[in-house]
Amino acid sequence: MTGAFMEPHVMDRPERSRYEILAGEDGTETAGFAEYHLSEGEIAFIHTEIDPRFAGQGLGSLLARDALDDARARGLLVLPYCPFIRGWIGKHPEYADLVPEARRARFGL
Template sequence: MEPRVTDRPEKSRYEILAAAADDDGAATETAGFAEYHLSEGEIAFIHTEIDPRFGGRGLGGLLARGALDDARARGLSVLPYCPFIRGWIGKHPEYADLVPEERRARFGL
């Protein structure tokens, strides 16, 4: 099974589900998450983490892309307090428009 990103609003985080490296792909586990705080029209990403067992597979980038694509689809402005999400947006400038223009300098974008 391909990794997939899902919103878990009851936990205020996006999770990426993936098969463990030694798994035949039948079962998935939570490989990582991006915690957020949601307020009126804004989503503030505060912490992202990938389980070391899943490292080196590009799952952090897939998680960031999935979470940001969902924020865009929902019409939310993004506040990337999390260094990983902020850095990912910096490497993918097509996502910089999600951060309000007047706040981009604060995040180095």
């Protein structure tokens, strides 16, 4: 199909320890990622990056939401060491329950 535009979508890439957001005309270009460290029952978000060519399109927010929704679905506790993920949770308090209560103050949540 020519001229088709794929909606951006997020995929977990466990072999790379990161969620990737794919965008672009054919939906196969890696527009950004959120690196994580997975340990028993917890997912620690370390670093999030969006390619400058895709900046300002809301992809960081979509990446954060989908990664956190996946963590919730998997029953994982979230440790937002990454400033972007931490800031996103701060703006979306309905996700704060993913962060262990005893550690929220440490993350400013």
